[in-house]
Amino acid sequence: MHKLLESLTSAYAVSGDERRLHDLLREATAGLVTEIHETPLGNLLAVRRGQSSDHSILFAAHLDEVGGWVTRINDKGFLGIHCRSVDPRVWPGQQVVVHGTRPLAGIIGLKPVHVMSREELERPLPMEELWVDVGLPRNEVEACVPIGSTITFAAGMRTLLGDRFAGKTMDDRLCAVALVQALELLKDRTLPFDVVMAFTVQEEVTGNGAWTTGYVARPDAGIAVDVTHGDTDGVPDYKTIPLGGGPGLTVGPIINDHVLDLLRRSAKAIEVPFHEEPSMAYSGTDADELQLSAQGIATGVLSIPLRYMHSPVETADQTDVDRTARLIAEVAVHFDTAFLGELYGTATA
């Protein structure tokens, strides 16, 4: 497991707060990239210059995590929250962090069964009935938790058997780690063209980070590196790909044929197993916005399988991260004049 994973997934950044991770990433990419830029929205673009800077390929991993926002404080000093990206059934019994003027530990608990009716027990609680307890009197809570403060799951990664681990925010910090691992693999290799590792913002809410990243970087090809659903107990196999079985490659209208072919060829060349995932509309990743950014970008989606997505116990397998990093490095090296000929030759035919 890469040492960056624990520090990245232990950090807190709900959409909008991504700059909190910049120092970690600047440090992790130091010596591996030629330059690093920050965009007005807070995207971080780490650029490794190639032999020519006439063209570039971009890999994007988003930095933001799912979480909630404080909407109200009740008379006991408990916090009400808004959150759309998490199954509301995950929150009860969870330890959280409230990001007020200082971080506060919180608990989302339920009242005891002794004062619960049978009817209540058989109904999941909607968000508006969940309250965060921070163990402070109301006046103190009001002083240090402005409305709009973010709420995240409490960090605490766990190492499981084999190469597996679980924790919050593997989506998508795991992929940010894969980008850094790829840069490490590329350290002593010659690149035909520039490679941009983009650590993007606001993927979980709008995709505005990817949109502006595409405009700033103007790459020829842009590959969103994100997580996909790993095989899960009780979910039909056709909706997931196997955990530990290698990355997923999305196939569909937002995916450029030549980029997909480059991904496939590269994977085969280095014997990385992969699974193709059809997606007939949006991919649900940064690629959706990258494709339409500026004058259009040839996009691909490379995915690391993940179980229990958008929960505090997202579970992944390091072998999938390693394979993804190797594949990214291989693609970067083969993003060359021949590939550009395929890409633009067909487009102008």
Place this chain on the structure above:
Amino acid sequence: MEQQRLELLRTLSEARGISGHEDEVAGVIRSRLEGHVDRFERDAVKNLFALKGMDKPGPMVMLNAHMDEVGLYVTRITKEGYVHVDKAGGIDDRLLLGKKVLVGRHALAGVTAIKAVHLATREETEQTVVKAEDIVVDVGAKSEADLAGKVAVGDQVTFDTAFGTFGDGYLVGKAFDDRAGCAVVMELLMMEWPFPVVGMFSAQEEIGTRGARVGAWRYTPAVSITVEGTIAADIGEVPEAQQVTTLGGGTVLTIKDGGMITDHRLRRQLIDVARANGLPWQFKRIPAGGTDARSIQLAGDGVRALAVAVPARYIHSPVSLIRASDYENTVALLAKFLAQLATTEA
């Protein structure tokens, strides 16, 4: 709170022991009480007795707290390597998704699975409560074979929750029901008393106060005090009528619960001691639930029994909360009460 107390509570809170698996907790209690009591005994159901001054004159006083916590246990291992679980003790099923747990004797790290929200239907997220028996724990195994020799049916699965300070004067951790009670009883056993004292750390309270049923027959006291971590629902939007107890409100005294009426005379005496010493107390404001005090009350000819508690939010869940002052005041109140008992009961 002083460091020694925090460490005692930390060690007890983080020890693992669902009903029938109280060995680690018993080990912690024994090692901490060594030198403070005369001897230890364990019985057939895993109750731990810490005996002190048994040859002294005067009435035998029992101090009781239960060692077991609510949790999960392994019911089946699938060929894909998932661990099926069910509840050991009363837990609201809705608290179990997406939690960190420790599995089996090797304490393997695991998580309770929750289908990705993207794969769940609206009906599921809004209307379907996943029952404990339908939840699997993922420890990272790829097959049943990966778990051979590591996890077995019947193994305990406990919540993986660290103890710590919280907010302004609170303590967070798992199993304050009833490790807070264990700590109170341990502190009282570290003090000197002029009468025989039986510390009974009972097993299997959470599945029907079973340990105390036989433990109180082994040593049947004249007076017994059961110390619990009891429900406080002074949270969220819960109306006052349902709050039961309040954190910061002091030691909780039970008049009546689902299984017994506590001894009126002893309880009044306890309240007098609290008033005389300016120590806060509150009644448990719902006559439901049950504790080992009932099992003890019914031993032999019958025992004059009290049930007191440290109020705790979110018990029977992965994470609970107590107020340090309630704990400290409970130790102080019971110490004063026992000192007075030495004069009134002799």
